[in-house]
Amino acid sequence: ACQSGENEENNGNQAEASDNRIEITYWYAFGDKIGENNENLVKMFNESQDKIRVKAEFQGNYQDLHSKTQAAFAAKNAPEVTLNEIASIGVFAKSGMTEDLTPFIERDKVDMDDFIPGLMGNSYVDGKLYGLPYLRSTPILYLNATMLEEAGLDPTGPKNWKEFEEYARALTKEGERVGMSLPVDIWFYEGLVAQSGGQMISDDGKKAEFNGPAGVEALEFWKKLSDEGVITFQGGEGGADVALQDFANERSGMRFNSTAGLSQMLMLAEEQGFELNAAFMPANDSYGVPTGGANLVMTAGLEQEKKEAAWEFIKWMTAKEQTIYASSYTGYLPSRLSAVESDEMKKLYEEKPQFKVAVDQLEYARPRPMEQAYPEIAMILADEIARTMLEKDLKPQDALDKAAEEANNLLN
Amino acid sequence: MAEIRLKNVSKIFKDEKVVKDIDITIKDGSFTVIVGPSGCGKSTTLRMIAGLERQTSGEIWIGDDCVNDTEPGKRNIAMVFQNYALYPTMTVRGNIEFGLVNKKIPKEEREKLIQDISEIVGLTEYLDQKPQNLSGGQRQRVALARAMVKKPKVFILDEPLSNLDAKLRGQMRIELIQLHKKLGTTFVYVTHDQVEAMSMGDEIIVLNKGTVQQMDSPMNVYHNPENVFTAEFIGTPAMNIFAYEKVKKHLPPLIGNVGFVGFRPEHALLERMENGSGSMFLRLASKIITMETLGAETIYTVENAAGKMNIKSFIEPFDNIQEITVAIPYEKLYYFDEQGKRNHGAVMERLEPVLVGGAKA
Amino acid sequence: MAEIRLKNVSKIFKDEKVVKDIDITIKDGSFTVIVGPSGCGKSTTLRMIAGLERQTSGEIWIGDDCVNDTEPGKRNIAMVFQNYALYPTMTVRGNIEFGLVNKKIPKEEREKLIQDISEIVGLTEYLDQKPQNLSGGQRQRVALARAMVKKPKVFILDEPLSNLDAKLRGQMRIELIQLHKKLGTTFVYVTHDQVEAMSMGDEIIVLNKGTVQQMDSPMNVYHNPENVFTAEFIGTPAMNIFAYEKVKKHLPPLIGNVGFVGFRPEHALLERMENGSGSMFLRLASKIITMETLGAETIYTVENAAGKMNIKSFIEPFDNIQEITVAIPYEKLYYFDEQGKRNHGAVMERLEPVLVGGAKA
Amino acid sequence: MTRSSANPMTEVMPRPKVRNNVRSWTRSSVRPYVMIAPAILVFSLFFIYPIGYMIYLSVLDWNFVSPVKDFIGLANFKGLFQEQKFLEVMKNTFMYTTLTVSLTIVISLLISLWLNKQGKVYAFVQGALFSPHIISLVSISMLWMWLMDSNYGLLNWFLNLFGISNVPWLTSPSTSLLSLVIVAVWKGIGFNALIFIAGLQSIPKDIYEAAELDGTSKVRTFFKITLPMLSPTLFFLTIIGIINSFQVFETIAIMTQGGPLNSTNTFVFYIYEYSFRFFKIGFASAAGVVLLVIISLMTIVYFNILSRRVHYQ
Amino acid sequence: MKASTIIKVINGIGLLLVVCIFALPFVWMISTSFKSLGETLTFPPKWIPNQLLWENFAKAWNSGPFLTYITNSIIVSISILILQFATIIPAAYAFARYRFKGNRFFFGLTMITLMIPTQLIFLPVYLQMSKWGLLDTLWALILPFASSAFGIFLLRQTFKQVPEELLEAARLDGASEWKIIFKIMVPMAKPTLVTFGLFSFITHWNDYFWPLVMTTSDVARTLPLGITMLREVEGGAAWNIIMAGNMMLVLPILIVFFFAQRQIIQAFVYTGVK
């Protein structure tokens, strides 16, 4: 219809129209910097060779992207390459919507050891590789170093739960500020469970395990601090925004958030006039974090030619140079060891050491559950956690048992 | 210009026959008025002629064509509606022009026609107004102009003046009469208003419950009604009609089948009690119940052996008098049979046979 | 029951004074009719009496109370509106009951009142109908019942019959007269209709442009108009009025300031050309323009030296005659000064002074 | 002009005219169908057919992409009514609808009584009142989410000025649904008030005058005259309100995602969530069918009430 | 006298309050669109930004092909409007003026569609569109809304109020049915059509869900999608930019409305929504 010249800078895909390049489509989520990054990379890819042309198309947030991929798959016009939020890799793979990449890896002898192991947990389903890490993140602990110092605390932050508790207490001034303000987000809870040595779902994917000792301990820890008033939970959809605002307004001294927000946080801290530090999520038995973000996947059932093209593109996107580019453009994690060690990244880490924290923390990264029912389970669980915080008398164990019961129903 | 013939035309709505085998010929160039009580089928008859309603049976002829299957727009008929039915979104010009455009008459000719017509009805300066900015009379004129401009063979007007006030109605009445004279087209006109019917029509059709009661000239309908219905319907106040039984003893014996006797309110004389003598009069001792003085005339409602009756008098009203004698000349009496049909043959036995009934026409 | 007095009452809308210093007394128990052309302030006057509109200046008294500051609901007035203004969402019963409930009249009493009233107006069987299911006449009765049931001191009726058809109007007119007799309450009645005004009122107020032209009994207003406006306004066809100049030479010299001369259409005689002689008549050679035959009467429009005039005749219509003499008895002539005010003192010089003007009342 | 001369003419009547007429007759009887055809075609293609498809899906166990479609009869429906969450969703939907519709109507009726006046000022205020209606729900949701922020929102800041402590708004299950209702009411008042004003203006003035003469108090006039006279408008707005409330989606998707604790999850969002987040097409379709049944019942009730109970002039 | 002045003052304050309650959020929106990111987060909130950051608008504008979005929005909204007029006018006329077999059935069908949420039906429509190859084209955004049950409903009410004599007069004037519709009925229903047109335009101008589902690339995307894109960032939303974007969405329609307001009230007085 009506394309104007306006978007040429964004779309590198409408250059010379009628050559015999293979056309493939690539869907991505999120706009702003992330969107620009995608568009730029695709443009670079299209310019880097003359056999394949990729069309990059924005599809909303991860949920929108997934829904639309699914609908498009049913309508048989799915994009060749798309993103799977890592917890959904399993769903897509198991319902046959994504292609097993293992043969390509083996054929092209891709050096799988170069990918940071912590990020690979969510790439395999039933032992087969279904996606390669692309824009990935983990939660980290953001600290208002200025405030910590004022309170006489070490600005590098708490190392374990005990210290975290002390920090939170020390930072809290009733009615004025709290130690940490955070949304009810299963992602963080997964971290705490991992730190306590447990996991969310059993290995065979048939049973909920978050109501085991590790899960209960995590929730009890949260509930204790919440009841005490040194951390506050922000319910609802806007919870994350509130937590951010609390932190920005110095009404909380610490914050859990994705590494993806680091650039924005640095900017904010500067504007608000405080120093920002980043640290590992505190350890309990050990450190431990889930990862986030999305992997690149190929949709199933493509013609051979398109398959090859799609693979070329995925391979290129996850190569070292592109990883470096994406990481420095967006603040997401670099997914390759070689990238982390590259000069570019090293330079960046020197300037902004906060970025390094997340990479280092990856050593303790755990895969997220990938069962088809997990989105629903996560919601049930989040509800129960929120309820635990609200209802003084609700025992964490009971709440988790209830959630687990529903989860088990869904898993079988 | 054309004659209209209805041949055995009937109309059934749902299960009700509202027009019953009407069989009339409306003369070419006549001004025919249809009167009758509400719901008697006047509008339905007009609408069948116009083609807005299809007759259930029978034939309708306009001039030499049977129009049974002709669309309204093709019948060469113009209609003026009770509430004008002007197109509110068009100007006066647009209203008049609309029918012409549909007939695909070229622009110049249209312009000229509109110019002419609007001069005739005196609307030239209002041509670019919307109807809602005009007064009742002006709207009426627009409706007329819209009808006239099509040069129809027949004009149909369904109570066109009933929404106007008395003064304007009088004025428009005269204009319509003059218009009819000028155009010479057949007019079929429905009205509720006695005065309109009497003063405008060459021919009056009295309708009741879907059947024609009488079709005649206004004077004949007034002075020579064919039945009780027409007699009572035409004239204000209505003709006084009472059972023959009740006045039998006051009258010379009658030859012929007589059920009812009637007389017009203005034909009775009112006499003071005392001088109640003289023959050739039906005399009834009466009591005055109410008296309406209307300037030039006075209407008395009186009660007597025959029941209540209205008397119209042009002389100065009697005040303070209750008892009175009503005297009706024998020759002003009308006779009807039990079915309410006029009995023209009824005569008084003891007198030399006179032509009974007041009519001379 | 109460007398109504308006003392110097005026009403200004925006910048326009639509009622100008009206100063009248409406007699207790009278049936007073207000007539006047459209927009002359009739409704406004009524609405001020009812309290729906506040007068700009002056005082309104009902009985012994100055009601300037009394709410409409407290003035003990009932009003019947032109389009009835029935509450469409309530049944007939609800409509009648509504005012009573406001007055906190107990249920049983209400029931009885409604029963009585609905019998009087003949609505008993329609009590549970909604107004929209009733005919025009029935709605009118509901409006009356609603007004009557409150037993008001004053009834105000603003063109209550104008939406009814002729037959029904005649009937309701009689019902209203009887109602007034029965109740004996003061009625103030606005109408456009001559016949209503003349036949119903004890007293007529003629209003023009917000000022009272004449207030008198119907007969006096008809036979003894105080000015050209009243003379022309009352009577159908209207009084014929022409400039004195035009007939000066046909009349004996007059003493007094005379600008206009008039006569009622029914007071003129029509004579065949030949026998145009005899004194004591104003004779004008005329040409008949149109002739409307209305059964009992014929109305001629004639043209002569004085202009166009209407003549009403109760004799058989002349056919085929164009030239005619109109003869008006001197004593039936009315004289007005240049401002249109009646000159009662004008007399003919050469004759013994007679009481000029046809009126005797 | 005698009868005998007329009869032959009837017989000579040219037949073609009749045939012509037959054609025009058929045309006129087909005409209404031709006229509604485009609209009905659009509705069939884009509304009726999908509904049929949805009904078909509701008896399947299918994840939408896999080739396996198991027919499971009414199992989805059974599952639906056994699910605590679905019952909550029904409850939420009804609560939301009832609250939204009744509050909107009551408030906008009061406002319209007040603002039903002529003049530039009133026209401006009416315009301001209506303005939320013309703005995208997406914008509105974003705006209100932020106004209702429990710590930093303008709303709480404002309440604090009056010494009222923070209301949790969207973040607590006890206030979240109410918060959505507030947004819907805020958005709906202008539209409703506008239509009420139109309704008020079409009530004849003399009825009020008659009531005044009957000595009716203002309150009684309102309940006995105004309200019944407004019943068609009231009814129209109620039904439109109910339809809109049943369809609420954007505000929930943007402001709460059905939470917290499922407290704002309503029909449409639930259906959307189940089909697209949890890949349970059959299940979601079953919920859709339940919604459809409710909607159809409402339609029937609507038409019946319309033809019976409401006052029309 | 005094009491009436007090009432006037109270009334005035009331009016102001109403304007505030309904208009302040927009003032807030405008204010925010000029703020810096930090300012949007401060508490207590600031009404007037320290400085007007016009670049927020530039930023919002540059975050996507907004010219395309706007053109698409206009094309879609206007095409829908035209198609709707073309389909609802004859349909409403037929429903209002003809008695035909199935009248009630078809009208009932129409009314049911009025009550069906799009979220319920988009999936099969999506599959259909895909079959026809219309996905990600403006057709997919236009065709499903080529008719409107609400429009038919409103217009039918209006048409029903047109006196029968008017149509008969036109028939006697030799006008065809179509001519009657377009020369008599449509002009008489103008206020209703304007109102419906405005509502339809608002609805489709603002529609978020349908374009989101039916489009996969910027070629066919509309303004609301462009705006929401601003919010879809994993880190945290930049409210100043979002509000700047929303301003672009809201302003045109706000302007249109202030011109059409009188007509709308009129339309409802006429139809009485009966």
Ligand SMILES: Nc1ncnc2c1ncn2[C@@H]1O[C@H](COP(=O)(O)OP(=O)(O)OP(=O)(O)O)[C@@H](O)[C@H]1O
């Ligand atoms: N379309 C219709 N459907 C059913 N009945 C009808 C229809 N039109 C008229 N009628 C009935 O036919 C009868 C005659 O109606 P018509 O309108 O011809 O009366 P009318 O003489 O014109 O009355 P009015 O003086 O009140 O105008 C009435 O009983 C009326 O109810």
Ligand SMILES: Nc1ncnc2c1ncn2[C@@H]1O[C@H](COP(=O)(O)OP(=O)(O)OP(=O)(O)O)[C@@H](O)[C@H]1O
């Ligand atoms: N509310 C009002 N505002 C402004 N002018 C008004 C108002 N009501 C009446 N008028 C004007 O006052 C004058 C008198 O009106 P009123 O209604 O009293 O006339 P009327 O004699 O009852 O006329 P009609 O016979 O037509 O009913 C008219 O010119 C009218 O336009």
Ligand SMILES: [Mg+2]
């Ligand atoms: Mg009729």
Ligand SMILES: [Mg+2]
């Ligand atoms: Mg009046």
